[in-house]
Amino acid sequence: xxxxxxxxxxxxxxxxxxxxxxxxxxxxxxxxxxxxxxxxxxxxxxxxxxxxxxxxxxxxxxxxxxxxxxxxxxxxxxxxxxxxxxxxxxxxxxxxxxxxxxxxxxxxxxxxxxxxxxxxxxxxxxxxxxxxxxxxxxxxxxxxxxxxxxxxxxxxxxxxxxxxxxxxxxxxxxxxxxxxxxxxxxxxxxxxxxxxxxxxxxxxxxxxxxxxxxxxxxxxxxxxxxxxxxxxxxxxxxxxxxxxxxxxx
Numbered sequence: 001x002x003x004x005x006x007x008x009x010x011x012x013x014x015x016x017x018x019x020x021x022x023x024x025x026x027x028x029x030x031x032x033x034x035x036x037x038x039x040x041x042x043x044x045x046x047x048x049x050x051x052x053x054x055x056x057x058x059x060x061x062x063x064x065x066x067x068x069x070x071x072x073x074x075x076x077x078x079x080x081x082x083x084x085x086x087x088x089x090x091x092x093x094x095x096x097x098x099x100x101x102x103x104x105x106x107x108x109x110x111x112x113x114x115x116x117x118x119x120x121x122x123x124x125x126x127x128x129x130x131x132x133x134x135x136x137x138x139x140x141x142x143x144x145x146x147x148x149x150x151x152x153x154x155x156x157x158x159x160x161x162x163x164x165x166x167x168x169x170x171x172x173x174x175x176x177x178x179x180x181x182x183x184x185x186x187x188x189x190x191x192x193x194x195x196x197x198x199x200x201x202x203x204x205x206x207x208x209x210x211x212x213x214x215x216x217x218x219x220x221x222x223x224x225x226x227x228x229x230x231x232x233x234x235x236x237x238x239x240x241x242x243x244x245x246x247x248x249x
Contacts, residue, residue: 032044
């Protein structure tokens with residue numbers, strides 16, 4: 001216990017409830033590639049992130065399988081994806097306080113990326129190598145997933161707005177398009193994408209993001225909110241399309 005009272009051991013003991021055997025693994029997990037290239041002593045956290053991604057997926061699958069014993073494979077897969085998605089992992093990483101210990105350059109930190117979520121996966125990789133799978137599973141389940149994520153609530157949340165909008169359009173046989181109509185940069189030269197979603201050539205939503213996918217998700221969410229407020233929108237739109245077709249004929 002004397003070692004666990006000393007820095008940097010104490011940081012991880014307070015965060016995870018155990019004292020690491022190989023502290024260098026945990027320090028590497030918190031080292032972003034912007035400050036720790038592969039030729040840097042100790043390296044960066046990318047290899048640990050790769051390992052932690054697989055370990056987290058296995059542990060999350062185990063928890064979900066036991067939590068929802070009457071749900072089918074599709075529901076289980078969707079729920080697991082909501083746990084391991086970067087938005088969730090970024091939130092958990094901040095709850096754990098990883099923003100205070102991750103080493104990253106100012107330039108890279110300015111970009112709205114997934115630095116802390118990636119570091120959390122790397123940390124899980126470090127726990128696995130340091131403690132073995134069984135203890136890692138217990139730590140990740142108790143100290144990371146169940147402590148910081150309401151799984152049942154998360155399972156009910158809609159996160160893929162683009163897929164939901166596409167399903168709505170296909171159900172009503174209404175044409176749709178997503179396009180990126182502008183790319184700008186922020187003050188640190190990081191690209192910002194602007195997306196529009198058009199339903200029957202009518203713009204229903206727009207959004208910005210640091211990736212095309214993120215921008216399209218924001219645009220789709222705005223479109224769905226518009227459709228929800230306009231209760232008879234589908235019927236009115238179909239009538240309008242039918243009238244236009246009649247005029248053309």
